[in-house]
Amino acid sequence: MxxxxxxxxxxxxxxxxxxxxxxxxxxxxxxxxxxxxxxxxxxxxxxxxxxxxxxxxxxxxxxxxxxxxxxxxxxxxxxxxxxxxxxxxxxxxxxxxxxxxxxxxxxxxxxxxxxxxxxxxxxxxxxxxxxxxxxxxxxxxxxxxxxxEVNAEVGPAGALLATGFGYDPATHAGDLARVARVMPMSRDLRRAGAASLDLAYVAAGRLDGYFERGLAPWDHAAGALLVTEAGGSFEFVAGDDAQPRPLVVASSPVIFDRLLTAALDGED
Known part of the structure; x- marks a missing residue:
């Protein structure tokens, strides 16, 4: 073994x-x-x-x-x-x-x-x-x-996506702006409150994708491997001076580039 x-x-x-x-x-x-x-x-x-x-x-x-x-x-x-x-x-x-x-x-x-x-x-x-x-x-x-396995296709109604919001009220405006950018590709949005399960659900095809800024390493370490081993795409975008909170995006490959771009567009 x-x-x-x-x-x-x-x-x-x-x-x-x-x-x-x-x-x-x-x-x-x-x-x-x-x-x-x-x-x-x-x-x-x-x-x-x-x-x-x-x-x-x-x-x-x-x-x-x-x-x-x-x-x-x-x-x-x-x-x-x-x-x-x-x-x-x-x-x-x-x-x-x-x-x-x-x-x-x-x-x-x-x-x-x-x-x-x-x-x-x-x-x-x-x-x-x-x-x-x-x-x-x-x-x-x-x-x-x-x-x-992750979903191989996303239907014409759009992707079922999940996200989360930071606990600091100062971050909520940015989180909501990100949701507004992503919604045109979404049939609906879930916010369940446990990142590891959101990522597991992407891996199992229960969600088409997930995105969130501000996760800690322990929030996504296990879920990221679940997604990639299920044939999905996962990206960790480290924070910087302009945007200190890191971004995590995970999804079926068929929507990944579009989801990542929408999650990042408009940010400094």
Whole structure:
């Protein structure tokens, strides 16, 4: 078995264990531990507990690997592998009892930065539905034991797209302007609140495309591999002085260039 398959198997196992813990804590009730970048950007006690579980499992199974997690930051390892973790993607949904949340686990090789790394294994587990999306480099993308692919065609009504908005109110005008540019190619737009699942849904053909500015690395590390292994296109556009928030675009190849152009047009 290859390293990528070994890492995929571990990602699956850990994501499911972490998801079971998140689901049980949700049933018990959610306590808000803190806010992060903005008042609307929250972290729950469950986020921290789930990330602690993931870290403990990885430390036992692969002690030489690095770690990049939403709640506890980054640690370089002595191996070339870094695990990029979102313990509960969709925390606001989770806190409100909306079942659109997931555990996102990715293993990447190289520098622990999205523009530099190569993702080699991924698992996105949705505890509320029991759906497990997973992939390994060169091994395809899967929903459970069923191989998945992006949509090969987009109908005349337009593409079903998804996006998200930043928590900082100062970014909302730009986000809404981006939506206005994209809508002419869209039959409708979804805003579900969990980027890892949006990307998984692109991989599974449930969405034709997804775009968003301001995602953190753990938001898209696993989902990006799902999309590309499902035959889709994915682009990470790093931020700069003019536009510090990075842009992520993922879709079926048949609409990718048009979606990327629409998401970027009009920006400085």
């Amino acid at each position: 290859s390293l990528a398959h070994d890492l995929e198997a571990l990602a699956i196992d850990i994501a499911q264990d972490a998801g079971a813990l998140a689901r049980s804590r949700r049933a018990e009730g959610v306590d808000i531990a803190a806010t992060k970048s903005a008042l609307a950007d929250i972290v729950t006690l469950a986020d921290r507990e789930v990330e602690a579980l993931v870290r403990a499992r990885l430390a036992e199974a692969r002690p030489d690997d690095g770690f990049l997690g939403e709640e506890t930051g980054a640690e370089r390892g002595s191996s070339d592998v870094t695990w990029v973790i979102d313990p509960i993607d969709g925390t606001v949904n989770y806190a409100y009892g909306i079942p659109q949340y997931a555990v996102s686990v990715a293993a990447v090789i190289g520098e622990p930065a999205p523009e530099l790394w190569e993702a080699v294994a991924a698992a996105v587990y949705a505890p509320a539905t029991g759906e497990l999306f997973h992939a390994s480099r060169g091994g395809g993308a899967w929903l459970g034991d069923r191989r998945i």
